[in-house]
Amino acid sequence: MCWRAASPWRCCATLPGCCDMRRLGFSALAGGIFGAGLLLSGMTDTTRVQGWLDVFGDWDPTLAFVLGGAILPMAVAWRVAARMYHPVLGGAFPEPPKREVGPNLVIGSVLFGMGWALAGLCPGPALASLGFGGWGGLVFLLAMVTAMVFAPMVRQRIDTLTLFRSAMDIRALTPAYAVSPQIEISDLAALKAAGFTTIIDNRPDGEIPAHLHGAEVKTAAEALGLTFVINPVYPGALSAEVVAVQKAAVEAASGPVFAYCASGNRSSIVWMLMNAGKLPVDEMIATTARHGYNHAALRDQIEAAAAR
Numbered sequence: 001m002c003w004r005a006a007s008p009w010r011c012c013a014t015l016p017g018c019c020d021m022r023r024l025g026f027s028a029l030a031g032g033i034f035g036a037g038l039l040l041s042g043m044t045d046t047t048r049v050q051g052w053l054d055v056f057g058d059w060d061p062t063l064a065f066v067l068g069g070a071i072l073p074m075a076v077a078w079r080v081a082a083r084m085y086h087p088v089l090g091g092a093f094p095e096p097p098k099r100e101v102g103p104n105l106v107i108g109s110v111l112f113g114m115g116w117a118l119a120g121l122c123p124g125p126a127l128a129s130l131g132f133g134g135w136g137g138l139v140f141l142l143a144m145v146t147a148m149v150f151a152p153m154v155r156q157r158i159d160t161l162t163l164f165r166s167a168m169d170i171r172a173l174t175p176a177y178a179v180s181p182q183i184e185i186s187d188l189a190a191l192k193a194a195g196f197t198t199i200i201d202n203r204p205d206g207e208i209p210a211h212l213h214g215a216e217v218k219t220a221a222e223a224l225g226l227t228f229v230i231n232p233v234y235p236g237a238l239s240a241e242v243v244a245v246q247k248a249a250v251e252a253a254s255g256p257v258f259a260y261c262a263s264g265n266r267s268s269i270v271w272m273l274m275n276a277g278k279l280p281v282d283e284m285i286a287t288t289a290r291h292g293y294n295h296a297a298l299r300d301q302i303e304a305a306a307a308r
Contacts, residue, residue: 038124041066049116049125078297115144152206170194171264171291173271176256179264179291182208185220192224197255200246202267204232227253233266238273247274268293277306 042048043066051060116122119140126141172178178196182203191199199221205213214230221228229249233242250257259267268288272295275284281302288295 034124043125170258173268173287173291177250177271178256178258179267179271180258180260181263182212183260185212185217188221188224188226191258192226195256196226196258198227198229198249198253198257200229200231200249200257200259200267202231202233202259202261202270204234207262233261233270238266238269243270243273246270250274265293269295269298272298272302273305276302
């Protein structure tokens with residue numbers, strides 16, 4: 001069963017602010033349920049968390065049951081979302097969890113784990129600690145928010161240091177459409193020599209250094225006679241409009257098309273949605289898998305798109 005645009009849960013366009021008010025209301029409700037769960041499970045007690053991390057000492061397994069209890073409903077939620085065309089309150093679905101292991105994931109996980117182990121707090125309990133944690137809880141929350149503000153700049157720096165590893169890693173999904181991780185401006189000449197006539201940038205500027213922003217690469221590409229299309233895919237916000245722009249660029253291309261993002265993952269997902277109903281889903285999943293992208297979890301979403 002799929003929820004369609006005519007669903008009574010859909011926001012009414014004739015009532016300004018209706019969607020925003022509903023999203024705020026449900027966000028508050030979800031936050032309240034989450035906070036109540038933290039309190040009931042004892043996860044606002046830092047000794048419980050520290051006990052879970054003390055695997056060689058007085059180990060407390062309580063957190064394992066809390067995490068397991070969170071995974072089960074989330075697994076159901078992903079299955080339900082895969083059969084929906086759009087969220088009932090508007091906006092876009094987040095991307096399915098990625099299986100790729102890169103420097104951002106490793107470094108971020110290590111830093112998160114270190115902070116969690118030292119303080120016994122993670123974001124949810126940190127907010128809850130304002131009511132009982134005193135100055136210590138406030139200091140932790142301020143430090144966490146500060147780190148979140150500076151995280152994008154750190155990420156850009158990490159990307160700058162690792163760009164050379166992924167540049168020009170061309171993965172041809174078809175003879176006429178290839179994807180790749182982030183490229184450098186110096187790669188454009190090689191792409192033209194390889195026969196590509198259109199390049200599509202699916203990576204938002206906020207993820208990369210200024211010298212690789214879409215406008216900068218577009219100027220260099222057009223100087224070489226290449227067609228360059230800026231079509232950013234924001235994490236968790238892949239819309240029908242993005243797919244339509246990509247499809248139009250491919251159809252208008254005079255030769256093979258090259259699309260890139262951080263890893264090529266988003267560009268490959270757009271390709272699957274573009275071809276929903278045209279190519280067998282199993283074939284597209286197998287094709288992307290050969291190039292390192294595991295999109296099996298998108299099967300229901302692609303089939304739903306094909307049925308529209």
